[in-house]
Amino acid sequence: MNPAPPDPARPRRAIAIIGGGSIGVAFAIVFARAGHEVRLSEPDAGRRAAIGGILAARLGDLDRYGLVDEPIEAVIGRVELADSHARAVAGAAYVQECAPERLDLKTALFAELVRLAPEDAVLASASSAITASAFAAGLPGRERMLVVHPGNPPFLIPVAEVVPAPFTAEASIAFTQELLAGAGLTPVLIRKEVEGFVFNRLQGALLREAYCLVRDGVVSVEDVDRIVRDGLGLRWSVIGPFETVDLNTSGGIASHAVKMGPAYARMGAERGQHDPWTPDLVEKVAGERRAVLPLEQWAERVAWRDRRLMSLVRHRKTEADA
Amino acid sequence: MNPAPPDPARPRRAIAIIGGGSIGVAFAIVFARAGHEVRLSEPDAGRRAAIGGILAARLGDLDRYGLVDEPIEAVIGRVELADSHARAVAGAAYVQECAPERLDLKTALFAELVRLAPEDAVLASASSAITASAFAAGLPGRERMLVVHPGNPPFLIPVAEVVPAPFTAEASIAFTQELLAGAGLTPVLIRKEVEGFVFNRLQGALLREAYCLVRDGVVSVEDVDRIVRDGLGLRWSVIGPFETVDLNTSGGIASHAVKMGPAYARMGAERGQHDPWTPDLVEKVAGERRAVLPLEQWAERVAWRDRRLMSLVRHRKTEADA
Incomplete structure (x- = not known):
């Protein structure tokens, strides 16, 4: 004992x-x-x-x-x-x-x-x-x-x-x-001891794509940083990536997966990745989201997100002026 | 004409x-x-x-x-x-x-x-x-x-x-x-008309990894969002992903690529991706970073980053208390 x-x-x-x-x-x-x-x-x-x-x-x-x-x-x-x-x-x-x-x-x-x-x-x-x-x-x-x-x-x-x-x-x-x-x-x-845990796996996934885009002449290094700073990162600092897409599409993440899943699968396949968002997986992810945020509260949460973003944008404006 | x-x-x-x-x-x-x-x-x-x-x-x-x-x-x-x-x-x-x-x-x-x-x-x-x-x-x-x-x-x-x-x-x-x-x-x-342009390609790369981690029982949906909100996204809203790793390692992104590149390559290979950060590519990325931030100004920029983060953390604290 x-x-x-x-x-x-x-x-x-x-x-x-x-x-x-x-x-x-x-x-x-x-x-x-x-x-x-x-x-x-x-x-x-x-x-x-x-x-x-x-x-x-x-x-x-x-x-x-x-x-x-x-x-x-x-x-x-x-x-x-x-x-x-x-x-x-x-x-x-x-x-x-x-x-x-x-x-x-x-x-x-x-x-x-x-x-x-x-x-x-x-x-x-x-x-x-x-x-x-x-x-x-x-x-x-x-x-x-x-x-x-x-x-x-x-x-x-x-x-x-x-x-x-x-x-x-x-x-x-x-x-x-x-x-x-x-x-x-x-x-x-973190429930399994995978290499990189989760923080570095997520960081690595984005960095690998970013390196490919610079390699292929699609975008500059500085412009990748601007896209994240004034776009993805701005939003992700308020709500994470799953909540972002959950609030992006009325009907929530299950609708998002139907609408955007095929395009994201094609972009992944271009990099050799074949991890489809199967109906079972989408049901699991959507189930966890709905436990956190029932669809009846979806519109209210979208309004909350926008208030938080407005407040953050004001904060950044103050910083930039300082 | x-x-x-x-x-x-x-x-x-x-x-x-x-x-x-x-x-x-x-x-x-x-x-x-x-x-x-x-x-x-x-x-x-x-x-x-x-x-x-x-x-x-x-x-x-x-x-x-x-x-x-x-x-x-x-x-x-x-x-x-x-x-x-x-x-x-x-x-x-x-x-x-x-x-x-x-x-x-x-x-x-x-x-x-x-x-x-x-x-x-x-x-x-x-x-x-x-x-x-x-x-x-x-x-x-x-x-x-x-x-x-x-x-x-x-x-x-x-x-x-x-x-x-x-x-x-x-x-x-x-x-x-x-x-x-x-x-x-x-x-x-965006210099080439690739599917998803850059915003959605970066978002997709992170989302695909996040879906895999949930599928494999490594982490919950809500915990992915918390890791990004209170970790990656918090930082990326101040500096983008390239600048993040550039400021993470003394010597800048070239040192980061040597130190972390092999681990990120292994994590990518697990998902079928084989896009090595070759010396040429690292030199190109590092060259663009050094044009924006000469290494002599690196320590000063790290201190700037930390001041911005402190200010942002205080802002979030005010929000949470409101």
Whole structure:
């Protein structure tokens, strides 16, 4: 019987960060700003000495934009720099590893962390490419290990991919999601450890098409960026890609798939892709959309989308004028 | 010798819109808000009677968000509803066709428009799928015809794909780009008439991957939307996809391609795509980026990006609190 993970809400136990590179420091800011005591372990004395200044500069920037709710000294005061992993993880409820991307190093590190950390602590790696199945399969305590792949930096890009291995316990996953959400992040559960997870797969799909279009002389690099900035990205920052097409066609995404599916299939086939939007798949996707947004509320949501877009366009106008 | 297109800046001649559906009305708002006299042709009397109310409602919404610089009555006063194409295009410098997406209909319509419009007028179709080569190849005056595919609606999503045929005159293209930019849109030149142009090709590439990931049980529909909204889309609304990876890796996009190219190639190969980022292609893309942003200014641009993101995150926070 494994111990249940700690209650993420109360009484708060420390968060340990392993590695004081840019992602480690950014995670320290996220958790400390949310009120957690943070212990950041950085073995290199020179780097450790620099972290205080980096923290202050980053928090000062955030504060100037109204993104810190208390004096930044209070936030900085919750971050303790540690010269050993043992000190960082002592008593910690959650350990966020942010070390270099090397499998052998992660395996050795997690073997050490599980020995040093409390027996109920959840141990997460910030890896974007190395799965928990790869680094933790042979380790004791593997049911408390998973990947939490953040946006970069996580205090500005809130999405965090929560990627468990098949052996990760449900309780560890639930604890992690609640902890991250409580710290202002947007945890997203990735149910299979596919290469690139989901963030980089979506990014890669768009980038590959963009590279092809530049290669073929269809459009310039700068014009691809303009199309996304003032078109797709503008919309996708308010509603995601599925909601975009769901709200694009009256009747929702099922109608969109009928209307646009064949054209998108042809464009995919030009690139070698043959993944048809079968009736079963469209029914599944549409079913998930209708659970979030019944068609009776469709028109109201379209009006909401337009209000949000107007507000965002006004914001951008203010920025451009500044 | 063809007549030169009119000077888009001065003295202003009317803009004609053909078709009073949602895109036609939206284009009328764009041009009238920018100070142009607009004549909107809608053959259906019932629809024509409704347009005044739609214009007022849409402009009222925009005005509430500070997106109209004068009393909306002044803007509405610049839109004249016409019951014939002849009346709409008389004296017009630019004709924006917004009729249904049918090739036979477009061909017949442009044959009529070129007969009715001034001999220097530029004639643009809002089609998302029918190219000027398809509808205009056999028409007189085809050198003044092209596609201008807007965002939806263009007064909120400013990108507009300018898609000439090989026979479209350079002067007509240049006139169109200047006119659209002057009306607050973001014209983007698409150099080949590929299916889906660029906006829908990029959208399709991401959607196809998203459908695959849902099909394969990797992620839910809602979580795809959250990953984009709070991750990729958030960033892409500030900087596009090429600039994103250019600023992601010190050394810029050439370094990014070396570091991440193989992983993205593997993810593409899983979907049947084999379009390697060859050294030549990477050199071309990196060359275009370096012309926009020399590496000496890279760190400064990263800091600019982060300030813009902080400002956008604060804006979103205000929205969420509202």
